[in-house]
Amino acid sequence: MADASARINAQKIGLPALDLSVAFPQATPASLFPPSVSDYYQFDDLLSVEERSLRKKVREVMEREVAPIMAEYWEKAEFPFHIVPKLAELAVAGGTIKGFGCPGLSITGSAIATAEIARVDASCSTFILVHSSLAMLTIALCGSEAQKQKYLPSLAKLNTVACWALTEPDYGSDASSLKTTARKVSGGWVLNGQKRWIGNSTFADVLVIFARNTSTNQINGFIVNKGSPGLKVTKIENKIGLRIVQNGDILMQDVFVPDEDKLVGVNSFQDTNKVLAVSRVMVAWQPIGIAMGVFDVCHRYLKERKQFGAPLAAFQLNQEKLVRMLGNIQAMFLVGWRLCKLYESGKMTPGHASLGKAWTSSKAREVVSLGRELMGGNGILADFLVAKAFCDLEPIFSYEGTYDINSLVTAREITGVASFKPAILAKLTQSRL
Numbered sequence: 113m114a115d116a117s118a119r120i121n122a123q124k125i126g127l128p129a130l131d132l133s134v135a136f137p138q139a140t141p142a143s144l145f146p147p148s149v150s151d152y153y154q155f156d157d158l159l160s161v162e163e164r165s166l167r168k169k170v171r172e173v174m175e176r177e178v179a180p181i182m183a184e185y186w187e188k189a190e191f192p193f194h195i196v197p198k199l200a201e202l203a204v205a206g207g208t209i210k211g212f213g214c215p216g217l218s219i220t221g222s223a224i225a226t227a228e229i230a231r232v233d234a235s236c237s238t239f240i241l242v243h244s245s246l247a248m249l250t251i252a253l254c255g256s257e258a259q260k261q262k263y264l265p266s267l268a269k270l271n272t273v274a275c276w277a278l279t280e281p282d283y284g285s286d287a288s289s290l291k292t293t294a295r296k297v298s299g300g301w302v303l304n305g306q307k308r309w310i311g312n313s314t315f316a317d318v319l320v321i322f323a324r325n326t327s328t329n330q331i332n333g334f335i336v337n338k339g340s341p342g343l344k345v346t347k348i349e350n351k352i353g354l355r356i357v358q359n360g361d362i363l364m365q366d367v368f369v370p371d372e373d374k375l376v377g378v379n380s381f382q383d384t385n386k387v388l389a390v391s392r393v394m395v396a397w398q399p400i401g402i403a404m405g406v407f408d409v410c411h412r413y414l415k416e417r418k419q420f421g422a423p424l425a426a427f428q429l430n431q432e433k434l435v436r437m438l439g440n441i442q443a444m445f446l447v448g449w450r451l452c453k454l455y456e457s458g459k460m461t462p463g464h465a466s467l468g469k470a471w472t473s474s475k476a477r478e479v480v481s482l483g484r485e486l487m488g489g490n491g492i493l494a495d496f497l498v499a500k501a502f503c504d505l506e507p508i509f510s511y512e513g514t515y516d517i518n519s520l521v522t523a524r525e526i527t528g529v530a531s532f533k534p535a536i537l538a539k540l541t542q543s544r545l
């Protein structure tokens with residue numbers, strides 16, 4: 113045994129990596145997170161006292177508990193279970209839900225918390241978002257009183273974790289065509305089918321699953337418990353973004369769900385829209401948070417790193433890039449904030465939410481790509497955040513409706529014409545009517 117391990121060691125190329133402080137002493141890595149300096153137009157003034165104090169609390173916990181470990185867990189593509197109690201202390205799970213042990217935050221407060229989490233680590237914000245704004249909110253908006261009592265208090269404390277399963281291998285953007293089936297049997301339902309990409313699913317205690325009712329042909333929702341016979345979840349490997357998030361493939365073979373775990377309020381695909389409206393606002397705030405973190409790291413880096421006898425911050429080209437990033441962030445704040453206000457006043461439409469998500473994710477793409485340039489070689493190292501943020505933004509650009517699909521939702525609203533199906537198919541459908 114000893115011989116074998118000695119041989120393997122001898123075959124290794126190179127030695128363990130130098131500590132970054134030795135390898136690159138000129139600049140501080142993101143494990144020691146920089147101060148927040150992106151609030152140039154004093155957006156804080158638009159927040160209530162409670163929202164400001166929540167922002168401060170979330171920022172402190174993320175910088176202290178998550179920043180030092182995130183590059184390592186991202187690299188390993190593992191979930192840091194030991195920080196869940198710290199995230200639970202933030203009391204943000206459940207977001208806007210009132211009662212049942214949930215925090216009942218304003219949507220702006222919930223959005224700010226999402227951004228502050230994403231500023232330090234986008235995977236952590238996705239973990240909370242899927243758990244809270246998708247799974248918990250579906251139970252809160254579409255569940256019975258008994259289901260809310262049974263599931264929400266423990267989910268709010270993060271004693272249990274939830275996932276939300278809509279996407280299937282054959283139906284991504286075209287999710288309403290999903291083919292997982294739910295067949296009525298005595299005392300419950302039997303689910304058969306397959307889901308893909310489901311965040312948190314490899315360890316979730318509570319799985320919210322959408323399936324097509326074989327009698328009505330409509331989409332219904334079900335709460336499936338971890339370990340149910342016939343349920344199999346496997347991890348999707350080799351992702352290049354949100355590597356800390358555990359995305360899974362779910363296989364269901366005759367999974368029995370008792371009647372009391374069928375979500376009473378999901379009777380068609382349209383019923384998922386009230387959940388997606390809120391969660392899209394939250395997703396719109398993830399790119400804002402990511403852009404803030406990237407700006408903060410770049411701002412510090414440009415002052416620390418010297419070339420040609422001067423800090424990188426002294427070069428005009430670098431200054432222009434930094435200012436372009438800052439300008440995008442100010443505009444993103446204001447769009448995100450206005451979205452929250454429209455929601456609070458009951459005026460937000462699906463098109464508003466979709467435009468917000470599509471636009472912030474496209475603007476953040478510009479921010480992270482400028483940030484990556486500014487960091488030079490260190491712009492491809494997760495240790496300096498920017499490379500990680502650059503990769504993490506890509507799945508966000510595509511999930512909860514891709515940039516294109518969200519643009520088409522807004523376009524349908526402003527033109528009155530839906531263009532999701534190719535014109536040729538739409539014509540065929542019309543000629544059959």
Ligand SMILES: Cc1cc2nc3c(=O)[nH]c(=O)nc-3n(C[C@H](O)[C@H](O)[C@H](O)COP(=O)(O)OP(=O)(O)OC[C@H]3O[C@@H](n4cnc5c(N)ncnc54)[C@H](O)[C@@H]3O)c2cc1C
Nearest residue numbers: 276277278279284285309310311507511512513514516532
């Ligand atoms: C990291 C990650 C986490 C996720 N988490 C979850 C989760 O927790 N739960 C869940 O249910 N799902 C989840 N998803 C799935 C996600 O919502 C889908 O990936 C997304 O809806 C896009 O579907 P798709 O990947 O199949 O792309 P496709 O639908 O195959 O689209 C491919 C491309 O074609 C374009 N396109 C498709 N249709 C049209 C059209 N009509 N007009 C114009 N362009 C079009 C798209 O914009 C895109 O550019 C996750 C995905 C990722 C990557």
